[in-house]
Amino acid sequence: MPADRVMPTAEAADLIALTRQLAHRELAPQVVRHEADEIFPRDTFRLLGRAGLLSLPYPGEYGGGDQPYEVYLQVLEEIATVWASVGVGVSVHVLSCFGPAEFGTPEQRERWLPGLLGGEQLGAYCLSEPHAGSDPAAMRTRAVLRNDEYVLDGVKAWTTHGGQADFYKVMARTGTGISCFLVPANTPGLESDPPERKMGLTASHTTSIRLTDVRVPVENRVGAEGEGLKIALKGLDSGRLGIAAVATGLAQAALDAAVAYAQERETFGRAIIDHQGLSFLLADMAAAVEVSRAAYLSAARRRDLGLPFTRQASIAKLVATDNAMRVTTDAVQVLGGVGYTRDFPLERYLREAKVMQIFEGTNQIQRMVIGRSLAKDTKGIIRTAEGS
Amino acid sequence: MNIVVCVKYVPDAQADRTFSPDDNTTDRENVDGLLSELDEYPVEEALKLADATDGKVIVLTVGPEDATDAARKALQMGAHEAVHVQDDAIHGSDALATSKVLAAAIAKLEYDLILTGMASTDGSMGVVPAMLAERLGLPQITLASELTIEGGKAVIRRDNDASTEIIEASLPAVVSVTDQINEPRYPSFKGIMAAKKKPLQTWSLEDLGLTADEVGSAAAWTTVTSVAERPARTAGQVVTDEGDGGAKLVEFLAGAKLV
Ligand SMILES: Cc1cc2nc3c(=O)[nH]c(=O)nc-3n(C[C@H](O)[C@H](O)[C@H](O)COP(=O)(O)OP(=O)(O)OC[C@H]3O[C@@H](n4cnc5c(N)ncnc54)[C@H](O)[C@@H]3O)c2cc1C
Ligand SMILES: Cc1cc2nc3c(=O)[nH]c(=O)nc-3n(C[C@H](O)[C@H](O)[C@H](O)COP(=O)(O)OP(=O)(O)OC[C@H]3O[C@@H](n4cnc5c(N)ncnc54)[C@H](O)[C@@H]3O)c2cc1C
Numbered sequence: 001m002p003a004d005r006v007m008p009t010a011e012a013a014d015l016i017a018l019t020r021q022l023a024h025r026e027l028a029p030q031v032v033r034h035e036a037d038e039i040f041p042r043d044t045f046r047l048l049g050r051a052g053l054l055s056l057p058y059p060g061e062y063g064g065g066d067q068p069y070e071v072y073l074q075v076l077e078e079i080a081t082v083w084a085s086v087g088v089g090v091s092v093h094v095l096s097c098f099g100p101a102e103f104g105t106p107e108q109r110e111r112w113l114p115g116l117l118g119g120e121q122l123g124a125y126c127l128s129e130p131h132a133g134s135d136p137a138a139m140r141t142r143a144v145l146r147n148d149e150y151v152l153d154g155v156k157a158w159t160t161h162g163g164q165a166d167f168y169k170v171m172a173r174t175g176t177g178i179s180c181f182l183v184p185a186n187t188p189g190l191e192s193d194p195p196e197r198k199m200g201l202t203a204s205h206t207t208s209i210r211l212t213d214v215r216v217p218v219e220n221r222v223g224a225e226g227e228g229l230k231i232a233l234k235g236l237d238s239g240r241l242g243i244a245a246v247a248t249g250l251a252q253a254a255l256d257a258a259v260a261y262a263q264e265r266e267t268f269g270r271a272i273i274d275h276q277g278l279s280f281l282l283a284d285m286a287a288a289v290e291v292s293r294a295a296y297l298s299a300a301r302r303r304d305l306g307l308p309f310t311r312q313a314s315i316a317k318l319v320a321t322d323n324a325m326r327v328t329t330d331a332v333q334v335l336g337g338v339g340y341t342r343d344f345p346l347e348r349y350l351r352e353a354k355v356m357q358i359f360e361g362t363n364q365i366q367r368m369v370i371g372r373s374l375a376k377d378t379k380g381i382i383r384t385a386e387g388s
Numbered sequence: 389m390n391i392v393v394c395v396k397y398v399p400d401a402q403a404d405r406t407f408s409p410d411d412n413t414t415d416r417e418n419v420d421g422l423l424s425e426l427d428e429y430p431v432e433e434a435l436k437l438a439d440a441t442d443g444k445v446i447v448l449t450v451g452p453e454d455a456t457d458a459a460r461k462a463l464q465m466g467a468h469e470a471v472h473v474q475d476d477a478i479h480g481s482d483a484l485a486t487s488k489v490l491a492a493a494i495a496k497l498e499y500d501l502i503l504t505g506m507a508s509t510d511g512s513m514g515v516v517p518a519m520l521a522e523r524l525g526l527p528q529i530t531l532a533s534e535l536t537i538e539g540g541k542a543v544i545r546r547d548n549d550a551s552t553e554i555i556e557a558s559l560p561a562v563v564s565v566t567d568q569i570n571e572p573r574y575p576s577f578k579g580i581m582a583a584k585k586k587p588l589q590t591w592s593l594e595d596l597g598l599t600a601d602e603v604g605s606a607a608a609w610t611t612v613t614s615v616a617e618r619p620a621r622t623a624g625q626v627v628t629d630e631g632d633g634g635a636k637l638v639e640f641l642a643g644a645k646l647v
Contacts, residue, residue: 010584011577011580011581011584014460014464014575014580015577015580018464018574018575018577018580021574022574024402047574050574050576051574051575051576051577052576052577052578053577056577065577
């Protein structure tokens with residue numbers, strides 16, 4: 001039972017209809033096999049790319065869809081309702097284009113964006129390192145300027161799309177600060193380790209990336225030297241909204257499966273949905289899903305108006321992923337014994353939900369961001385949609 | 389080359405489909421509709437032909453207000469123009485009247501080729517293409533699983549159980565195509581945006597020179613007098629083999645007069 005949606009424009013409504021059709025016809029039949037065998041669905045991303053779904057929130061002049069986050073995130077949610085690994089992948093790709101789109105010079109945008117946003121290429125971003133996840137400023141990977149080239153050395157950890165991406169957005173230490181680089185996948189010295197053996201999201205490959213004497217021209221540095229961490233953190237604000245939308249879609253899928261089962265399964269002579277004790281569980285799940293959606297949409301609308309949204313993005317990420325964990329756990333409960341088997345997708349949903357509380361900043365880090373933002377509040381300034 | 393593609397707006401087969409209780413017509417009000425899946429194939433075929441010949445694809449649909457969605461979907465896939473014939477009097481039309489309206493609309497268009505699906509996914513009679521050709525006085529070649537245009541002729545392949553037929557007809561012609569002929573494309577978001585600027589005309593019966601008494605249930609040669617849902621399947625019978633399984637099977641089949 002897909003979510004009811006109110007879209008801002010007719011083309012956004014058609015976009016959601018197209019997304020549902022693609023998800024239903026092309027994605028759904030592939031999920032179980034790819035997740036079970038840990039196969040990355042590269043062709044699925046090409047299909048989504050050709051349909052224009054990999055570049056929705058970027059400018060039309062570079063091949064983007066010119067869509068507000070309010071629309072892009074709902075597309076992402078619809079994809080994740082059918083396949084969380086692909087939803088996460090779309091979010092990561094969009095995030096990897098964020099640096100050049102927002103901080104690139106006009107020449108860099110001209111040169112890079114048509115390719116990155118064209119739909120055939122896939123991006124990845126390398127911020128985390130083995131010892132520096134929550135605290136990326138502790139990273140050790142270095143980039144040293146020699147003549148007109150930067151030489152990168154170090155190890156990046158947990159790279160989504162590692163070994164599959166066509167380009168990597170890499171954060172590395174330069175002189176005093178951290179800088180951001182675009183590194184094509186075929187650059188000599190860039191190597192990907194085998195994928196981590198994960199608990200869930202198994203069709204999405206997560207690898208370490210080894211950088212040994214990797215040379216990139218100066219033009220591949222995005223933003224000024226030392227501006228990298230700022231670019232990464234700004235990108236994460238938007239990336240967190242992506243993960244909130246993906247978590248909401250995953251929770252919606254779990255709710256839908258639980259409701260369908262509860263209408264069929266009978267105990268004590270009636271459908272289990274007619275036992276009040278169980279229907280209250282379902283009611284709480286439905287409430288959690290709608291609250292998650294409301295939280296990310298409200299943050300997205302602030303972003304679309306150009307208002308600060310860091311705190312709201314962290315709240316959306318925190319609420320939507322904690323809700324997804326609870327909803328997927330309760331959905332297993334609704335199905336009873338079969339919910340715990342691999343014959344139904346519910347146990348997989350539960351495993352997939354867990355990581356959403358960890359990546360793009362753990363939920364402890366989200367609380368840290370929210371807590372810090374409380375100290376510098378804007379004291380209830382009233383604004384209008386026109387921006388005044 | 390100008391190609392007219394007839395596309396039908398049908399209730400979504402994923403949803404619960406029902407009939408209107410008052411006149412036994414398909415209920416198109418209370419269920420989301422879409423472009424009949426089988427009509428995506430003629431649209432795709434037309435787009436490929438038009439690409440190769442620098443041609444134009446005009447989609448034509450006859451149906452209620454929401455049928456615009458079917459026309460718009462074809463425009464999003466890449467068709468150049470659309471015509472939607474909409475008139476309350478058309479409600480309840482039989483296949484004959486539907487073909488009359490389609491033919492009258494096509495007569496107002498410039499065309500070299502008319503493409504249709506093999507059958508709609510709701511009424512699914514598969515007769516409209518033949519009726520259309522008859523009304524327009526054109527040759528018809530049906531159930532094409534391959535189509536080529538060469539030297540003013542349409543050549544199709546039709547696959548039967550035991551044979552493969554190659555059939556040709558002079559243009560203009562009416563050609564119906566099967567779901568084997570191609571792999572329909574999905575619209576892209578760019579296509580969705582582009583479709584907003586493409587011409588989509590709405591014509592009434594009057595625009596076609598037809599009158600209300602020529603169509604609709606009153607003019608229909610056939611009436612659906614009743615519809616009933618097929619009863620749900622009952623559980624099967626399990627035969628436990630205690631050495632006499634074969635005999636029990638024969639007994640069952642004989643009882644059902646199957647052997
Ligand atoms: C499947 C997957 C995909 C990923 N994809 C990417 C990617 O594409 N690119 C990328 O750069 N990274 C990626 N990551 C890395 C991810 O962002 C990090 O795992 C995450 O930021 C946590 O870092 P860590 O694992 O080093 O945990 P740590 O930082 O070691 O944290 C351990 C625990 O301590 C807690 N903690 C840490 N600091 C504090 C504090 N100050 N206060 C309270 N609690 C604290 C954390 O919340 C956590 O519970 C991915 C991770 C996974 C699992
Ligand atoms: C239960 C039921 C029973 C029916 N029984 C009869 C009956 O016995 N006799 C009778 O005459 N009518 C009958 N009808 C009505 C008939 O289905 C409609 O008149 C319908 O508009 C035409 O037939 P079809 O959908 O079967 O088209 P088909 O002949 O199956 O369609 C073939 C192709 O023609 C084109 N086409 C068809 N309709 C349209 C349209 N509206 N706009 C554009 N292109 C179109 C499409 O390209 C389609 O792929 C019945 C309808 C129902 C719901």
